[in-house]
Amino acid sequence: MLRSSGVRRRAFRALAGRHRGDPRWDGAAAMIGEEHVDLHAMVEGFFRHRFSTDNALITEAVNRMLRAGGKRIRPRFTLLGAQVSGGDAESQLPLAAYMELIHVATLIHDDVVDEAQTRRGVNATAVDFGNRVSVLAGDYLFAWIFRNVTKHYPHPIPMILAQTLADITDGEVLQLRSLADLETTVESYRQTAGKKTAALFASSAEVGAIMGGGAPETVEAVKTFAYHYGIAFQMLDDLLDVTATESDLGKPVANDLRERKMTLPLLVALQLGGQQFRGKVERYFSDGHDPRAAQHVIEAMNACGAFEATHETIAQEVQRALDCLAPLAETPAKASFAAFAKALTLHR
Template identity: 40%
Template sequence: MQAALELIGEDLKQVEEQFRKDLESDVPLIRKVGEYVLASGGKRIRPAMLLLAARLCEYQGNQAIPLASVVEFIHTATLLHDDVVDSATLRRGLASANTLWGNEASVLIGDFLFSKSFSLMVAAGSLDVLRVMSKATTVIAEGEVLQLLYTGEVELTEQQYIEVVRAKTAVLLSAACQCGAILGGVSPEQEQALADFGMELGIAFQLMDDILDYTASEEEFGKSIGHDLEEGKLTLPLIHALRGCSDEERGAVTAIIEKDELTPEDFRLVSDLVQSYGGIEYTVEKARDCVANCARHLSCFPANSCKAALLDLAEYVVTRNR
């Protein structure tokens, strides 16, 4: 992240200020919960990608920071809703908003952030940005429903899982990059190249999250280890392991997924299975393939500090430990 921060560190600080400004409401709880989630940290990768993409496309106007804030608004809304759906208790190492204020407040404040995002985009005055972001939010919702349908599905294929990842996670990173390109007024080919870059980076980001769920501590990961498994959600390391395991092992995993509560022994059994069948190594390889694709997508742009920072950001995704 260092190269990106050197270029846009001050801009990211302005994004934080813009976020707080855009949280203004006559309802105090909205600001309280919004600022809590904002202050809990996060890597700000999505606004960073929009800012870097806009710079790469030589944008000189004043809309990049407000739109970067909008992207983080949308991301924060999805986090609030996700934690309710997943019954999560931790987010970025702290108590999740639904744990502190309840599911009802989390859902409604997530709705506020979504609604506010669209009013802010209208104020930005770009129909193309509004088109891209509205499509992205629709796809995110579809991805959430698709993941729900696949819950507990031991026969889930890699292709089906990547479809969920594209919709639920990667599409917002893709939209952030594409909006930067729209601001810069580049050619349709370059706009699509940045959208594709963001999509590949988003997939790599989620795949590394899948790995951390098996390899990191809760303190490192910032959320409950094994929670996806407890919720019946299969991720790529386990999907790969199930392709090679015995019928007996598959049966044991199926029984664990069907349980209401995951024990440490259950998680250890599945984790050992993932390790023994190379699920971690396979997923890392897939993430690295995505990062290699990122570099190819940016080949239509000249070499400069912004391009280097975007590529460094992609590399950071597959080397991070949280």
């Protein structure tokens, strides 16, 4: 753990530099401040010095994804959950790492399903290792995580992780079934986002709070906070897909639109844009996804007010998350949770 204030400042500047330009990081960096960069450094140190599996090829495939970086929000939620419950964050570092590795395994599988070429600014795992190795790497990583969790952690931690993985898989299937379905509702979108994205944020905070010795009401507070945070995070991710640049995101923009995913900005635009916009989307989905047509759809989404309306929906979801923190005592860990949530509203 970083102890010198000078070391903390240098670490914070390095961390901010790696993620500068990513709209999901810039606001959080300013609001959280240097004092909690320790948590990110702890997670990075664990991966750098302590992560390995029994399979050298799997370890290298996973390490390539880890070296590409990431905000490490999920493991930091685990550590903050422990802190807000009065526990020691450093003692929960392996558990926090397992939560991030679940995320990494899902990304490896996602890139195979989506036929993605890049992830976090580098080649997707499947590009360099092939689809077969990538699928097996994700499978192996899930098994490796659960072997360690069931061996070292008491009930209900293994059950929480098992349910989370089931939710993530269910959410991905729901999303696949809704592709190009213009009758998709915002409520069904929320159900999908809750499973495929928010569930892992929620369980990350929950297991940290449990292992930190938190009272049931504390555990419930951080779990529900992180769930609403995850919904807002997914909404912002949807919005950035059609408003940010490839250099900001580390992956091609408008991917969701090309893959015919029913994102929140698209659903809102279908509500606001009337039949003219609906017809434009139908033609785009059926005509081979011309990049110029995609840009026309994006411009029409903005013109009908969908981007601004999505920002407002994100702000409402963030407020739901913040309301969940109200029962907790005022601590630096609570303030960090709140800062992560507030940062999602700074990208207008």
